[in-house]
Amino acid sequence: MAYLDHAATTPMLDVALEAYVATAREVGNASALHGAGRQARRRVEESRERVAAALGARPAEVIFTGGGTESDNLAVKGIFWARRSTEPRRTRVVSSAVEHHAVLDAVDWLAAQEGAEVSWLPVDALGRVTPQRLRAELAAAADQVAVITTMWASNEVGTVQPVAELAAVAAEHGVPLHTDAIQAVGQVAVDFAASGVSALTVTGHKLGGPAGVGALVLARDVAVTPLLHGGGQERDVRSGTLDTAGIVAFAVALETAVRHQREYAARVAALRDDLVARVRQAVPEAVLNGDPNDRLPGNAHFSFPGCEGDALLLLLDARGIACSTGSACSAGVAQPSHVLLAMGADSARARSSLRFTLGHTSTPEEVDALIAALPEAVDRARRAGSLRATR
């Protein structure tokens, strides 16, 4: 099997798996006052320190959550609520047109349920948000903005955003900026303090840790209203019994991924570049989407003109090759990607796209398998696609 969908989830690192199993054998609620509880608490706090150190944050800034979607929701809604409650005129959210649904839908929810006004920052043809656009947006009405949320790197097309520049613009206007760095951590250099962002989302299962555990790194001067109320864990911001084993494994994975990030990125990017070159050779009409330079090392995202992405996926899946069309709704029906549409692609090109993402277990043989299967798949998918076109 060729697993080319690491951006969806990547295999757990052995060290993380071992840490998980070892910790899961221990008993103890990290909030309990006895010895077993203290032991669990110690593991959690050591993990917090590891995560903080790896991300350039302070331990007190790390809030463990149930994963990326929760962290994004907590940041977007929580900062909005907190900011608006102290300054009622701040009812605006600034976001980008290429966010993951965990941010997109949280912002939409604020608009629908909380009366928030939303400014969606457009992107250029490579999927980049520009600091100029943010500056223009804030120049108009910065005193009405409660929160800015814009991703570090695109889960679909792999474009890496100029986050530090965006954060600098936000800081000029005193508006907190949250960034979803789920795809970035372990792939590119991510330093919370140096980036200047106020909040950052990271999750375990994209970097070799378990699914269902992540963190929101939140600067100490940024107030946030909780989503979950209860036992008051995590600075009263996120109640719920701490998943000690998950947190330990997440921290080990994150620390390992960050420590090896440079050599990982060099190796994976070389393999990715080979994949891109060979896909173009095999299918000359294929179009690489996203920024050719500032992109995630493992990401290769193409449009295959005349094909439908879901047909290609089915055909490659039958050959044991796992990849992604990039977006799906709950019924499993592929919708044209909002990211590609925002980048100026038409609906046909958006539907024709396929994402291959490499990771720490990727091998040249997997790329070989893709290249062996791709021409026939494209040929067949094009035949199927022409049925739609000639209808």
Place this chain on the structure above:
Amino acid sequence: MVTLVRAPPRCPTVVKKVVGVRVLAAMSGGVDSAVAAARAAEAGHDVTGVHLALARNPQTYRTGARGCCTLEDSRDARRAADVLGIPFYVWDMAERFQADVVDDFVAEYAAGRTPNPCLRCNEKIKFAAVLDRAVALGFDAVVTGHHARLGADGLLRRSVDLAKDQSYVLGVLTREQLSRSMFPLGDSTKTQVRAEATRRGLAVADKPDSHDICFVADGDTRGFLAQRLGATPGDVVDAGTGEVVGQHTGAYAYTVGQRRGLHLDRPAVDGRPRYVLSITPKTNTVTVGPAEALAVSQVQAERPVWIGGPRPAAPVECEVQLRAHGNVVPATVAVTGDGLRAELHQPVRGVAAGQAIVAYRPDPAGDIVLGSATIAA
């Protein structure tokens, strides 16, 4: 029936026995299509499951026995595929379904005809758009859970379960379409299919049968049409006297043979119930009359498809069915130009334009579909 024609292997030393073909199982989320997929897999075919997303905005849950378009149905289909261990995908056919089935349904009613959307869905979606896409993608056939028999002889026959027989809604398929179709349930009764689903551990074993029109969520066809066609008030006229006996809010909402919901202002002279005899969209008139006036002994039909043999050169003695679950009557069917005419040996009531006439040749091994056409008058 699927013809097992494959290119000979290039290298004779690596002859791999082909036990089956690549087939696409259309899985609605119901028990029939799940068992059909299971049987195809068990027969040695390489089966891939596909759920067709037909609704633009699918409902989350089924309400009653309606629909095959909800997210719950999609999940049920996925679970069945999991249990069978076959790949599973959702194909978005909503746009095609809207154009070819829903819009057609509305247009047919607006034209005073009574369409059968299940038949149209088979003709245009399942055994056309889906089949064509499947073939383009390298599949050899489409498998469905329809209750009908399709043997090695290429003939389409009624299911052994006459109460569940669906040969009528498959009668529109061409030989070409049938040659790439598989109906593994034709030799079983519904009871047997449910029992088999239980034995196979399929959770849909007890799922209620679907009824009615899947895209009319609340079952209110008249309301559905009124929403799309608007109110167009007109007269209800008595066929005998020519008098206006009532008003309607849209002739499209009526079907030939309908008795209920006429809301006539005055009773018939003879006091007997009246039925819809015809709908005239041009004058927006609904004509009503007594039951006996409904009786028809000759049917004209258009766009015939002959699947049980060549286009008959001489009139054929056979049996015809004029609507889904309708009675079967003996008839003489003759080709007329590009259509056909059926002389019914006993009169039939409630024959509606837009429905299909399906001709069968009685056969001890299951009545054979000879052909079908769309009733014109």
